Amino acid sequence: MKTTRPRSLRLRGFTTILLFLLPALVLFFGLVVAPILLAFYASVFKWNGMRGLPTDFVGMANFTRVLADEVFLGDLWRGLLLIILSVAIQLPLSLGIAMLLNQKIHGRAFFRLLFFAPYVLSEAITAVLFMMILSPTDGLANYILGWFGVDPLDWFADPSTVMMSVFIVMTWKYFGFHMILYIAGRQGIPRELTEAAQIDGATGWKTFRYVTLPLLGPTIRISVFLSVIGAIQLFDLVWIITGGGPSHSSETMAVTMFQFGFKRFQVGYASAISVVMFFISLVFALFYQRYVMRRDLEGASTVLRDQR
Amino acid sequence: MSANRHKQSPTSGGPLRSLSLHAIVVITALFVGIPLLYGVLGGFKTTRQLSSNPLGLPDPWMPENYTSVLASASFWRMLWNSTYIAVLTTLVVVAVSAMAAFVFARFAFRGREALFTMFAAGLMFPFAVAILPLFVLLRMFGLLDNPLGVILPQAAFGMPMTIIILRGFFRAIPGEIEEAAILDGCTSFGFFWRILLPMARPAIATVSVLAVVNSWNQFMLPLVVFSDDSLFTIPLGVQQFQGQYATDIARVMAYIVVAMLPALGFYAVAERQLVSGLTAGAVKG
Numbered sequence A: 001m002k003t004t005r006p007r008s009l010r011l012r013g014f015t016t017i018l019l020f021l022l023p024a025l026v027l028f029f030g031l032v033v034a035p036i037l038l039a040f041y042a043s044v045f046k047w048n049g050m051r052g053l054p055t056d057f058v059g060m061a062n063f064t065r066v067l068a069d070e071v072f073l074g075d076l077w078r079g080l081l082l083i084i085l086s087v088a089i090q091l092p093l094s095l096g097i098a099m100l101l102n103q104k105i106h107g108r109a110f111f112r113l114l115f116f117a118p119y120v121l122s123e124a125i126t127a128v129l130f131m132m133i134l135s136p137t138d139g140l141a142n143y144i145l146g147w148f149g150v151d152p153l154d155w156f157a158d159p160s161t162v163m164m165s166v167f168i169v170m171t172w173k174y175f176g177f178h179m180i181l182y183i184a185g186r187q188g189i190p191r192e193l194t195e196a197a198q199i200d201g202a203t204g205w206k207t208f209r210y211v212t213l214p215l216l217g218p219t220i221r222i223s224v225f226l227s228v229i230g231a232i233q234l235f236d237l238v239w240i241i242t243g244g245g246p247s248h249s250s251e252t253m254a255v256t257m258f259q260f261g262f263k264r265f266q267v268g269y270a271s272a273i274s275v276v277m278f279f280i281s282l283v284f285a286l287f288y289q290r291y292v293m294r295r296d297l298e299g300a301s302t303v304l305r306d307q308r
Numbered sequence B: 001m002s003a004n005r006h007k008q009s010p011t012s013g014g015p016l017r018s019l020s021l022h023a024i025v026v027i028t029a030l031f032v033g034i035p036l037l038y039g040v041l042g043g044f045k046t047t048r049q050l051s052s053n054p055l056g057l058p059d060p061w062m063p064e065n066y067t068s069v070l071a072s073a074s075f076w077r078m079l080w081n082s083t084y085i086a087v088l089t090t091l092v093v094v095a096v097s098a099m100a101a102f103v104f105a106r107f108a109f110r111g112r113e114a115l116f117t118m119f120a121a122g123l124m125f126p127f128a129v130a131i132l133p134l135f136v137l138l139r140m141f142g143l144l145d146n147p148l149g150v151i152l153p154q155a156a157f158g159m160p161m162t163i164i165i166l167r168g169f170f171r172a173i174p175g176e177i178e179e180a181a182i183l184d185g186c187t188s189f190g191f192f193w194r195i196l197l198p199m200a201r202p203a204i205a206t207v208s209v210l211a212v213v214n215s216w217n218q219f220m221l222p223l224v225v226f227s228d229d230s231l232f233t234i235p236l237g238v239q240q241f242q243g244q245y246a247t248d249i250a251r252v253m254a255y256i257v258v259a260m261l262p263a264l265g266f267y268a269v270a271e272r273q274l275v276s277g278l279t280a281g282a283v284k285g
Helices: A014-042 A061-068 A070-101 A108-120 A123-133 A140-147 A162-187 A191-199 A204-215 A217-232 A236-241 A253-263 A267-292 A294-307 B003-008 B015-042 B047-052 B064-071 B073-106 B112-124 B127-140 B148-171 B175-183 B188-199 B201-217 B220-225 B234-244 B249-284
Strands: none
Touching: A014 A267, A014 B073, A014 B112, A014 B127, A014 B148, A014 B188, A061 A070, A061 A267, A070 A108, A070 A162, A070 A217, A070 A253, A070 B015, A108 A162, A108 B015, A108 B249, A123 A140, A123 A162, A123 A236, A123 B015, A123 B234, A123 B249, A140 B015, A162 A217, A162 A236, A162 B015, A162 B249, A191 A204, A204 A217, A217 A267, A236 A253, A236 B234, A253 A267, A253 B127, A267 A294, A267 B112, A267 B127, B015 B249, B047 B249, B064 B249, B073 B112, B073 B148, B073 B188, B073 B201, B073 B234, B073 B249, B112 B148, B127 B148, B127 B220, B148 B201, B148 B220, B148 B249, B175 B188, B188 B201, B201 B249, B220 B234, B234 B249
16 A cells, blocks of 8 residues: 555455355345346246246236236225325424424423334234223224214214324334424524524514424434335235225235235246335435435534534 | 514514414424323223223223233334344445445545445435345345345345445545545555544445344335244334224224334434434535
8 A cells, every 4th residue: 555654554354355255245246136037037927836847928918907906906005195195284293392392381291202103013903902991892992982972973984084094103103203303303403593583573483484494304204214225115004904904995005915925825926016116225225315305414424524 | 573583583473472372383283292192191091991981091901912912922023133133234235335335435546436326326216116036136146035135135224324324424524534544554445444444434324224124124125025924024024913802992002002112212312323324425415
């Protein structure tokens, strides 16, 4: 090396690098990259998933079938619906609560702890808990609705309310997570900025709208990103509560894939669904990072450089 | 409204306004808290009490449902399964990621950024996308109905986040420390093991807590890997119990409340690390 320091000063050497990276490379290629490649390979075969490799090549037939399948198109629509509901209702709720808890509210440490607690519980526990709460016969939710003279709902059992019910459970489980992100983002905004706005005579709302909100931009964009990725892969809650029913009305892409792959043994077709999910995540992530989060990423790297 | 009041707090208007803001927080607290409370109290009721009196206090209190869960061997076995899978997953993912993050943070070599980007891109690909081919691969390796079949893929999918967080932390450690260590005769591994890792203890704690929580709550992977129910983890057990006793709601309620306790206990102890891990991961990812 052309440095003036003695060679040994630098932590270099191909062997060292390789030794340190090897375990990570093995795990990553063996269990992340290889499965994805295998999904691509299997997706062009008709295959029941039995031992050995698939042999019945069908070209793009699985893909034309997926893209014409009403259930799968319904999955896309339901995914979009959950994304819209999350962005329009769940995230503003998280943001609002985060702003409130940022103030000197009585008992805010307790509220913060409580709101975040559901995130720590597994989806399985959450699902079973809400199956009982939203039970059409003797659930808690219908009991409470009764106080207000509202007729009992069928919740998960009725195709017209099942998505709303799933969304309620998702909000219960995840809004605290987004709230935590917003609280952290809010704490990163220097006090001087909001104080300066107030000295200039901005009202509370105007301070929020023109100072806090724009400065929370990066956090909001991350939180939207995570919501979308979460909606694309939604499985556990739906699988345990409804299995996708009644009559596919709560099915998600992951549930459809699971049905075909693990219950009906159409592994080639299910792999095609996996590949489509892969591309949807990939295209979304690339597009989002390129056009929406671009400035945030640049900002992040300058901050990092400053810290060094 | 006087300007003076705004100085105290950005969004507080009059007392009426602050009252309504409080009301929003309290309503949200009811939305989050009542289901939990309903579960805890419900476990002390009979199923008949539950349907006639869902919200009130149990009358009489029936601890039998809880004691029967705590007395069942299968519950403790699942608790043990979940625990050692979480611990081993955490050990593997943190060890492997720390080594990789060390290279990404402190070595300069061609293709470093490309490799790092490849690992980071793994963040976008959740289990749901890979679960089916993963199942086929695990079957080929003979890892079905084997805890390693859950531990290794969890570690592999946990690596991207762990590497990103640890790399950021390792980078922040000044180069002078490294040079001093090398001058004193430290090898790369010695520097990593005796200086970098001890200095990075808070970051290691953070990523470990994340790994434990993720492993503890993982459902899809154990669902396809384990068919032998002596290997089941708690999420699988919860689903199985619900299927078995679906009509005995009070009993299921007691079961899930007991199943919640380890996670909530862990949360109470490690809340700070968990929050810092999630926010760091979100900001840097």
